[in-house]
Every structure is written in structure tokens, then in C-alpha cells.
Amino acid sequence: MNGASLRCTPLPAAAQRCSGGRRALGARPRLTAVAAGTTARASAAPATLSGAANNAVAAPHLATVDVGRSTNIRWHQSMVSRGEKELLLGQRGCVLWFTGLSGSGKSTVACTLEHLLHDRGHFTSLLDGDNIRHGLNKDLGFSPEDRTENIRRIGEVAKLFADAGAVTMTSFISPYRADRDIVRQRCRPGEFLEVYMDTPLEVCERRDPKGLYKKARAGLIKNFTGIDDPYEPPVNPEIRVACFDADGRQRTPLEMAQQIFDALDDMGYLRDPAIPTLAVASALQRKHSDGILDFACL
Ligand SMILES: Nc1ncnc2c1ncn2[C@@H]1O[C@H](COP(=O)(O)OS(=O)(=O)O)[C@@H](OP(=O)(O)O)[C@H]1O
Ligand SMILES: Nc1ncnc2c1ncn2[C@@H]1O[C@H](COP(=O)(O)OP(=O)(O)O)[C@@H](O)[C@H]1O
CATH class of the missing domain: 3.40.50.300 (P-loop containing nucleotide triphosphate hydrolases)
Structure with a gap:
């Protein structure tokens, strides 16, 4: 994956069936590796991420910072948001x-x-x-x-x-x-x-x-x-x-x-645990061909 760079690509339109303003889980930007002019799905996150690291030098949005005694570090955003995890857990x-x-x-x-x-x-x-x-x-x-x-x-x-x-x-x-x-x-x-x-x-x-x-x-x-x-x-x-x-x-x-x-x-910290169970079950039925779960209709 030499020369690969990171790009966020939206899912195809068919995967973006989002209801009532709630963002579909499947519709989040997807990490994609782009190498030598071809677009490819990232199959293994670590390889993709190290590709990004190699190319981070000139990109301003990938700038590193110093925190405490640590130098040249960068915050990595998770691709599965906290909200998505909480939805799963209810x-x-x-x-x-x-x-x-x-x-x-x-x-x-x-x-x-x-x-x-x-x-x-x-x-x-x-x-x-x-x-x-x-x-x-x-x-x-x-x-x-x-x-x-x-x-x-x-x-x-x-x-x-x-x-x-x-x-x-x-x-x-x-x-x-x-x-x-x-x-x-x-x-x-x-x-x-x-x-x-x-x-x-x-x-x-x-x-x-x-x-x-x-x-x-x-x-x-x-x-x-x-x-x-x-x-x-x-x-x-x-x-x-x-x-x-x-x-x-x-x-x-x-x-x-x-x-x-x-x-x-x-205070609303505990929702009915049955909700995510149902969510996962119905999302599994609508699994995309690329293996991504589709929570769009929830
Ligand atoms: N000097 C002193 N003061 C208070 N407590 C002491 C001390 N020495 C040992 N212990 C035992 O250590 C337990 C407290 O640890 P903590 O990590 O909760 O303490 S602290 O929050 O850092 O103050 C505490 O356990 P708990 O009884 O479960 O609170 C004590 O059993
Ligand atoms: N509500 C309670 N009523 C009576 N005894 C209690 C109660 N809560 C704890 N204990 C007893 O008090 C002791 C200390 O409790 P513990 O939970 O270890 O306190 P801490 O973690 O604050 O040090 C234990 O022997 C426990 O059985």
C-alpha cells in the first residue's frame, strides 16, 4: 500500500436511507485507501492507517502536536462514533x-x-x-x-x-x-x-x-x-x-x-435494552452487499 493516502468517501446513495433526520449508521464517511489513481476499499485498518501516517508530512490537517512530555502526536478519530456504540448498547x-x-x-x-x-x-x-x-x-x-x-x-x-x-x-x-x-x-x-x-x-x-x-x-x-x-x-x-x-x-x-x-x-442514562437488540436484528436483515450493517430505518 505504498503511496496510499486517506480519503473519506460517502457510501453509495442506496446505502444512505436515512429516516427523519437521524443519520444512518451505514451512512457515515467510510475510510478508503486511494493508491496510484485507483479507488479501493480499505480491507485492513492498520495498513490503511500506516499509509496515512506516511503521507502526513505535508498535509496541514494531519499536523501533529505536543502534549505534556509527548511530542509529534496526533488525535485519531474513531470510525465508530460513541453515539453508534451507545445505540448498540441502548x-x-x-x-x-x-x-x-x-x-x-x-x-x-x-x-x-x-x-x-x-x-x-x-x-x-x-x-x-x-x-x-x-x-x-x-x-x-x-x-x-x-x-x-x-x-x-x-x-x-x-x-x-x-x-x-x-x-x-x-x-x-x-x-x-x-x-x-x-x-x-x-x-x-x-x-x-x-x-x-x-x-x-x-x-x-x-x-x-x-x-x-x-x-x-x-x-x-x-x-x-x-x-x-x-x-x-x-x-x-x-x-x-x-x-x-x-x-x-x-x-x-x-x-x-x-x-x-x-x-x-x-436522568435518561438507561434506555430499554431491548431497543438495540431489535436494531441489530433488523439491521442484519438489511445488511449491505459490502457487509456494512444498515440501521437506516430505525
Ligand atoms: N492513609 C490512608 N488513607 C486512606 N485509605 C488508606 C490509607 N492507607 C491505606 N488505605 C486503604 O486504601 C484505600 C483507599 O484507596 P483509594 O485509592 O480509594 O484512596 S485515594 O482516593 O487515593 O485517597 C482504602 O480503602 P477503602 O476502605 O475501600 O476506601 C483503605 O483501605
Ligand atoms: N449500607 C450498608 N449498611 C451496612 N453495612 C454496610 C453498608 N454498606 C457497606 N457496609 C459494610 O461496611 C463495610 C465497608 O464497606 P465498603 O463497601 O468496603 O466501604 P468502602 O469501599 O467505602 O471502604 C463492609 O463491611 C460492608 O459490608
């Missing part, structure tokens, strides 16, 4: 950012919520503090700088999952308001939903499932959130999960998870 990708003290119930409720969502046919992902610190962030501790970097990385990973259409849950203390706000700003409008586990320190300390509060009180752990390191509660979280009900009874994890599920549903 939901909107989002980041449900659980925040609260250690022992406030972040992991338990996020895990319960993931079950609820999955049972109802939704695509989810759960990033949990302890787990991520076993791998991606095992180089980080609990200094203010390390916590900030912890949250920054998780924010970026969560955004990637949301971009793929997943209802993404993160479960980190994320004690500093500024760090959470940076993640919010990095997300699209409406994509970031702060879920505040509003469980008082006394309750968390009583639970103390890992015995960490006891150690922190004894001075064996330094900079423990809520003891000798600050926790800054959200000012205006999208979802506040209260520990107690109106009668002063401690709410169960299932009640809390159901509250978040209902809020997501009310």
Missing part, C-alpha cells in the same frame, strides 16, 4: 464517581449496583480503589500528590470506558474536591455523576472492616483519611446516598443501589 456511557470515607460503603454499593445493572442488560465497568492499587497504580501511595495522581489516572481510564458506552463506576475515597473537579472538567457535559456516600465518620469507624481506623488512631498508619488527612465532601453531588432513612434506620446496600439505579433511569 444506554449512555457515563462515569458514576463514588466518593466517601473508607468504610462508607463505596465498594459494596457500587458492586451491588453493577449487579442490578447487569441483571437488566446493561454494559458496565467497575474500577475499585484497592484493585487498581494492585496494578495500574501500584507505584502510588497516600501522599497528597500520589492521591491526586491516583484520581487523575482513574479519571482518564473511566473516561475511556464511558467512551465505549459503559456505565462506568469508580470507587475511590478521592478525598480532595479539586481532584474530583478536574475529572469532572475532563468529562463531557453530563457524563460525570458524583455519587457521595454520605456515611458519618463514626459509622465508618465502627464498621472498620480492615481494622485501619484502629491502626490510624493508634498512630500506626499516618495520613489516614478522616483521622489525620482531610476528606472534602462534595458541595453539589448529582447523587447523595444517605446512610440513614427518615426513621433513623441504616439503609441497606440494596436500597442505596436501587436509589442510584432509579436516578440513572430518571
Whole structure:
């Protein structure tokens, strides 16, 4: 594919049966390799893309940029849009950012919520503090700088999952308001939903499932959130999960998870999962000869 260049070619007219102003999935510009005066369908994306890279030197729209310590990099636009992925999944990708003290119930409720969502046919992902610190962030501790970097990385990973259409849950203390706000700003409008586990320190300390509060009180752990390191509660979280009900009874994890599920549903993040199933079925029946699915009549 030497000398190939990238060109976006619209599908043939027959493939552009778009109804009611909604763009047909099959009608998006298609990546096409053009070599030595002939027009050919790109059969393998990597070959096509490397062809583009070879020709990027003089084309201004393919200019590279420097970001942080990375030089000469360029943003690559996906050929399958986020909207198309969300249509397939029948939901909107989002980041449900659980925040609260250690022992406030972040992991338990996020895990319960993931079950609820999955049972109802939704695509989810759960990033949990302890787990991520076993791998991606095992180089980080609990200094203010390390916590900030912890949250920054998780924010970026969560955004990637949301971009793929997943209802993404993160479960980190994320004690500093500024760090959470940076993640919010990095997300699209409406994509970031702060879920505040509003469980008082006394309750968390009583639970103390890992015995960490006891150690922190004894001075064996330094900079423990809520003891000798600050926790800054959200000012205006999208979802506040209260520990107690109106009668002063401690709410169960299932009640809390159901509250978040209902809020997501009310806000329109969850659509009927049956929709994309039907969409795929009917698009398959109208598959074009070139193998592209046609969602035009939806
Ligand atoms: N100093 C200190 N302060 C707070 N927490 C501590 C500390 N040292 C260890 N742990 C354990 O690590 C878990 C918190 O990790 P996170 O990644 O969520 O923390 S942070 O968001 O970066 O602040 C937290 O887990 P959870 O109880 O699930 O929140 C603790 O078990
Ligand atoms: N709604 C709840 N009611 C009673 N106990 C809870 C509730 N949510 C969590 N717990 C218990 O509290 C402890 C800490 O919960 P966990 O989800 O690990 O908190 P976090 O992830 O915020 O540290 C666990 O032992 C869990 O069983």
C-alpha cells in the first residue's frame, strides 16, 4: 500500500436511507485507501492507517502536536462514533464517581449496583480503589500528590470506558474536591455523576472492616483519611446516598443501589435494552452487499 493516502468517501446513495433526520449508521464517511489513481476499499485498518501516517508530512490537517512530555502526536478519530456504540448498547456511557470515607460503603454499593445493572442488560465497568492499587497504580501511595495522581489516572481510564458506552463506576475515597473537579472538567457535559456516600465518620469507624481506623488512631498508619488527612465532601453531588432513612434506620446496600439505579433511569442514562437488540436484528436483515450493517430505518 505504498503511496496510499486517506480519503473519506460517502457510501453509495442506496446505502444512505436515512429516516427523519437521524443519520444512518451505514451512512457515515467510510475510510478508503486511494493508491496510484485507483479507488479501493480499505480491507485492513492498520495498513490503511500506516499509509496515512506516511503521507502526513505535508498535509496541514494531519499536523501533529505536543502534549505534556509527548511530542509529534496526533488525535485519531474513531470510525465508530460513541453515539453508534451507545445505540448498540441502548444506554449512555457515563462515569458514576463514588466518593466517601473508607468504610462508607463505596465498594459494596457500587458492586451491588453493577449487579442490578447487569441483571437488566446493561454494559458496565467497575474500577475499585484497592484493585487498581494492585496494578495500574501500584507505584502510588497516600501522599497528597500520589492521591491526586491516583484520581487523575482513574479519571482518564473511566473516561475511556464511558467512551465505549459503559456505565462506568469508580470507587475511590478521592478525598480532595479539586481532584474530583478536574475529572469532572475532563468529562463531557453530563457524563460525570458524583455519587457521595454520605456515611458519618463514626459509622465508618465502627464498621472498620480492615481494622485501619484502629491502626490510624493508634498512630500506626499516618495520613489516614478522616483521622489525620482531610476528606472534602462534595458541595453539589448529582447523587447523595444517605446512610440513614427518615426513621433513623441504616439503609441497606440494596436500597442505596436501587436509589442510584432509579436516578440513572430518571436522568435518561438507561434506555430499554431491548431497543438495540431489535436494531441489530433488523439491521442484519438489511445488511449491505459490502457487509456494512444498515440501521437506516430505525
Ligand atoms: N492513609 C490512608 N488513607 C486512606 N485509605 C488508606 C490509607 N492507607 C491505606 N488505605 C486503604 O486504601 C484505600 C483507599 O484507596 P483509594 O485509592 O480509594 O484512596 S485515594 O482516593 O487515593 O485517597 C482504602 O480503602 P477503602 O476502605 O475501600 O476506601 C483503605 O483501605
Ligand atoms: N449500607 C450498608 N449498611 C451496612 N453495612 C454496610 C453498608 N454498606 C457497606 N457496609 C459494610 O461496611 C463495610 C465497608 O464497606 P465498603 O463497601 O468496603 O466501604 P468502602 O469501599 O467505602 O471502604 C463492609 O463491611 C460492608 O459490608
